[in-house]
Amino acid sequence: MTTANENAVAKYKNNFLKEVEATVEEGHWVKMCMQCGVCAGSCPFGPHWEHSPQKIFMMIRAGKREEVLKSDSMWMCTSCYNCMVRCPRELPITHIMHGLANYAYRLGLSPKGQPNQAIAKLFWDSALKYGRVNELKFSLAMYFRDGFVQGVKNALAMQSVGLGLVKAGRLNPMEIISGHTCKDTSGIHKMIAKAREIEDRRRGLA
């Protein structure tokens, strides 16, 4: 069977802009960029990423599909919304970045082991599992994502902080066992599964 990526390639015949418009959250805005670059200069993580939003938009128009989807640039978004409020063309840049990241991830093209991708996934899983995010499990999972040994290291590194929080009553060790949860977790799971199913159908990822 063909992968979602192969399907997309076949369907959009290298018209990456059309693909983005059809499959990426707020993707239809990409064509409206006038390359002023205000977004590039507004990002707090700007110095750390390879392609700025405005450049990514240009790359999309230029059909650089692989380069864009495999890049880790959009994973660097801190969701500070600076770019979005300054954009003279009112592009929802933050959402487009998230949308691109999500699409790349769903096609399996996003860079493996990208730390922000990992945390984004962990957060979502945590939120979904109990309907609410469980900070301790979330953070432990975070530390241990690179394997046990590294996890211990990470945990020890932040031990003081952890204990501090416990002492301050802001991190509850008992969460390992019990912890916060919604009553209707099963309903939430069904609801999200449905939402995912609808969206995948719409985006041709089914």
Added chain:
Amino acid sequence: MTASIATNQTILVVGGGIAGMTAALEAAECGKQVILAEKTPTLGGRTSLLYRYFPKMCHPTCGLEINLRRLRGNPNVRVMTMTEVAAVTGSRGNYAVTLKVKPRYVTENCTACGDCGNAVSAEIPNPANYGMDKIKAAYLPHGMAYPQRFVIDPSIAATPEGEKAKAACKVDAVDLGMQEETLELTVGSVVWATGWRPYDANKIQPYGYDRYANVITSLEFERLADPRGPTGGKLLRPSDGKEAKNIAFIQCAGSRDENHLRHCSRICCMATLKQTQYVREALGDAGKSTIYYIDIRAIDRFEDFYQNVQKDATVSFIKSKVARIALNEENNSPILHGVDTEGYHRYASEHDLVVLAVGMEPEVTGVKLPDDIILDSSNFIEGSKTEGMFGAGSASSPLDVNRSVQSATAAAMRAVQVIHKTASTEAA
């Protein structure tokens, strides 16, 4: 009172800037009767606050002198300063107009000898320098002011200062009892040459015009460069009066921006290219100009000017909309943050002074457009439902001086047509 100074074959021109003066003169020199209403104490408008024009680098007052001579010699034009249009009703060929004339407190007797100015001590922010310096509260707006008559600022009219001015006047030209007058008159056509105003730079928050002394507007920079300006033509920083050598120009400050002005203001690119030559004039090779732009819109033969500025080693171009301005708290120098989009280069550049090339929007203070007027999405005048009123100059679109004059001449033509039709239908 109803003034007998006009008939339905008179053309009312609102606004005494270059467009209004042109519209009035061009129509009058075709033999038509014209009333030219200006809300300030003098004709000349914004152009008289510019140091030089692009692309010739000549002086606005040069053309103003010729136009004033045309005006002085032409009995067909009646100039009314300190006059605002309060209301217009009626239709093509027959408009009823209400004019409000503010008191000048100085009569036609004035010989501009200056005694009143010497007598008073009260000062007001100088309107001719955007309030960057002060002048006496009894003043001649500027050297080319027309009518060549002093003005007494309302703030002192009813004070002992006002009395000082009156006492000092040997020709009995000061009348502190003047009141606002209302005039009702009939005209056949109205030309709205109400001009433009700079977009409020305070609204462009990332650039901190409201927070940083050394971030100024392009209009303020015109005054800095002008020998008649507050610094005598020296490019001095507002924060510390030191000479600014390394100057940044930020294009599209408000223009081409859904958060501010949706339109392109057309003149700003050329104005900035011109202003880089002010820097060269003042500092020679010691000056440095950096232009941050999206597109350089140097249209038609202005391209020459652009190409020449590009050859100027003291001027550099960066294709980038500046993201934000921070402040170096040691020396009050603005630091520009952004990315050069040509090849993606990040910068954090410190400059002595930042000039915001602010956009043009239609002037609204003292301007009350009738509902009859048709406006575009940026509130520039497209025309009127009754087809007897027309926009001229930068009230009709963001235009440079040359195009404003063309526009004003065309508006005069349209007004003349209205008057012709009115006359011929009445004759018939």
Added chain:
Amino acid sequence: MADNKFAAYICSGCGLGDKFNIAGLEKVAKTEGKMTVIKTHPFLCNAEGVQMIKDDIANDGVTHLCIAACSRRAKTEAFVFPTAAVSRANLREGVLWIVAEGSDHDEVRQEMAEDYVRMGCAEIKKMKVPEGNVKESSSKRILVVGGGMSGMTAAMAAADAGYEVVLVEKTGALGGFAKNLFKRVPFAAPYAEAQPTGVAELAAQVSSHPKIKVHLNSTLAETAGAPGRFTAKVAQESGSVTEELCGAIVQTTGFTTYDIAKLPELGGGQANVVDQAGLEALAIAANGGAIKRADGKEVKSVAFVQCAGQRDESGTHLAYCSGHCCATSIKQAMYFKDANPDIDAVVIYDDLRVPGMGEDFYRSAQQKGVIFTKGKASKVTGGDSCKVEFKDLILDETATVDADLVVLATGQVPNAGVNLDEWTTINTAADGGNEEAKQQRTALESTSVLNLAYRQGPDMPQFKYGFADSHFICFPYETRRTGIYAAGPMRRPMDMLQATEDATGAALKAIQAVENVGLGRSPFPRVGDLSFPTARLEGCTQCKRCTVECPFGAIDEDERRFPLFNEERCRRCGTCMGACPVRVISFENYSCDTVGSQVKAVNVPDEEDEKPRILILACENDAYPALDMAGMQRLTYSAFVRVIPVRCLGSVNTIWITDALGAGYDGVMMMGCQKGDNYQCHFVKGSEMAYYRLSKIGDTLKGMGLEPERMLTYEIAITDGARVAKIIDDYVAQLIEMGPSPMKGFG
């Protein structure tokens, strides 16, 4: 002449009375000025003072008056006496306000004032009230040359204002370039969609307008005469010629697209590479449906290359930007997107130039999915599958776009007729008898649009790049051929909206011209001036300088080679007067005498007095106002100078200078407007002519045994108030350094 009565009115207001010995001034006016009436008034410009003068004119028969008060630029509206000749002695801005305070300056201050009274009286003696030359018979018809969008608009504008119009169009139909457009860019909000051109409707209106007479398939075989009396020989294709009498001309002969064949590197001449005009043809053929190429293949992808052969710094192609092309490409890209959104349309631009509301049009195209790429195209290959190679300036790499069709946005080349500089050279050679030149001249003149029967050539002088534009920012309609106005893309690259706006304005200027000429009044910039030049031909040496130097081609030569003045073409600048070596040219109120007598009237001190005397001849448009500004700012300058305003430095006759220096003046300062490419002279060539002439005066000075520094010329801008004061003081210091003129005492 017999019953001329001369009067001097001296104002003692504005502090003049306090600082001057008025009695002394009155004495000068009487004994030296020979005025019969002499009155002093404490406030001459007020109603009472003015009434006093009016009464003297009405009841006392005063015909000539010298007003010794403020600058001629002040209180102009008060001192209006239409029936009398008036001179102004500038005691306020010119003396009171610029001579240093303090009693130790009282003497020179008084001397300066007395000289200005002398000069005012001397001038008025030589002045006449211009009678003017009303011509009821003059024609008020407007001739419009060119039947495109601009021409039709100008014709309608004038006709709707009640003026008869004759429109001459060389092709068989009205509409010009615009009739070959599928649609036009929007003129009004919301600026989102291309609009119908409306050309057919306008053409119909023009053809059916009762006041418009249209000549199709016609050109101008000759245009003779002057404003108010142009006779245009309209030559039909058939060969028949009709004569049309017209008062003014609007030339709207449009543009030609830059030849795509000159752009082989961009695929010019190759299959499926078209210019914007070519694309319009395809669009009209498709009429809203799928656009097909010449080979019938439906276009699925199109690339637009902006600035093709424009903004070129190499000198090979057009150096300028044609302004409209960005919006035009946006419009044309929409043709494709509107027909089928799936068509790929990319615009490769360097700077996207859509000023004003064009920004909305740009957005609209993006909304429709047109792709805009900032880049510089280096190579285009045509053929079945076209390729555009370009440098992507954002992604900083060389890239290629494949397209079924490539559209080159080429520029506008003006149709402004013969280049007069070229013509003049050839013409001089031809007149010199050079046969080859004669053939060249015939060939060149066959390309003329107006075929003016003017001494100075068959068409309007051109500005940069062959456009017949105005050089003046404040006065865009000022051409150098009085009563002939240019409009539309033949005077500046422009889009349709600007062209129609431009043509509307040009129509008004034409109307103005016919109205002014009918009243015998000068056109811009000396609007309303009734004086005009006359020549005593008996003294003329036929040197032709006046006919050559007139910046406006106002002077022809009659069969006897004498100058033939066309008053209606004249701008009253006096350049001819300055040019005339035998001084036979003069205006009623401005002549070699009116100025010369002022020069002579000045009281030139002897060597012993150690008071140098300097004559300043100042252009009344900029230098004189600058001197006034110095006064208004209460700046001081030397009281040893005597200023005479002149209409233009071009009107300065060298006799004034030689007379002055001969009479013992220590120096002469000439103050005119900036010359050269960015000239600011309101009469275009006036200041330049002056510089040219004065550069030759050196020998004369040597002959008189004078240093060349005794006569210097300066470029003065109207804002130079402070500068001019300094220049004067520096020059006076320099002269004192040099010592008194050796001519003193010989005068």
Added chain:
Amino acid sequence: MTKKQYAFYPGCSSQKGASAANYITSFGVICDKLDIQLNEIPDWNCCAASIGYAEGGELPRIVMGARNLALSEQHLPGQDIVSGCPACWLANREATERLQHSSSLMAEANEALKEVSLNLRSDFNTKSRHFTEVLIEDIGYAAMKEAVIKPLAGVKIAGYVGCQANRPYGIAGESFENPQYLDKMIETCGAEAVPYDQKVTCCGGALAFSEPEKAQALIQDIVGSAYDHGADMIVTPCPLCQANVEIYQSEINKKKGTKFNMPVVYYTQLMNVAYGGSIKEAGLDGQLIRAEKLEKIAGK
């Protein structure tokens, strides 16, 4: 007088024993003093926050919000939804606006909501608001000031607004680059708001975990600038900002040799103390870096 009623959405970090527990604690006294009643939305779920994008995608994320909105509508009809956490506020408000603007999205969301037998009316228009909005718009600065009984005289505070409390929505009438409302609130409490240049700098947000170096560089700028401008403490309206800026100071000290020990408290803790609340009521015992100056006043 009757209390103003609001549907309350606490959010994950503000639950008991979670990182922002002390934030909620500090609400108590304020609500009593200002007659505000916050009614917790029954069985609310995580807002999915912006970081939920990778796995979540658009619709699932919005549906998470939609469920909260629907629950609020069902159990607390007519009450604005109020949250103390900007991320939650943003997510709920964004979900609301997106659903209002797209009928197709609304239809899809409702199809998913069927699974939990909930539904949103097509004309659903309940406002999602941040607690500061309630204080500023419904109570007003004047009333906030009136309630002060222990003015925080002499306390110098750097108001740190951060990102999501400010962009893309922010408080009506405030600028994204230089918002004034937090400084005003500080001053209503009698404290001094010090001007400094990092008021709206990003703290790294959710990436503080995964990109420690990059985030801590930003946090160092924020805390450093607060020190440079003479602040005794930092005040913020955002739990994530509070956690990041407070927790990582020790890390930064270790790595960069700084001596940071700058308390980071919530605006509600300020108000609480100014309104007479105790250290415990104000949740000041929940600080990693104790805000001694406040504790002193609260102790009196």
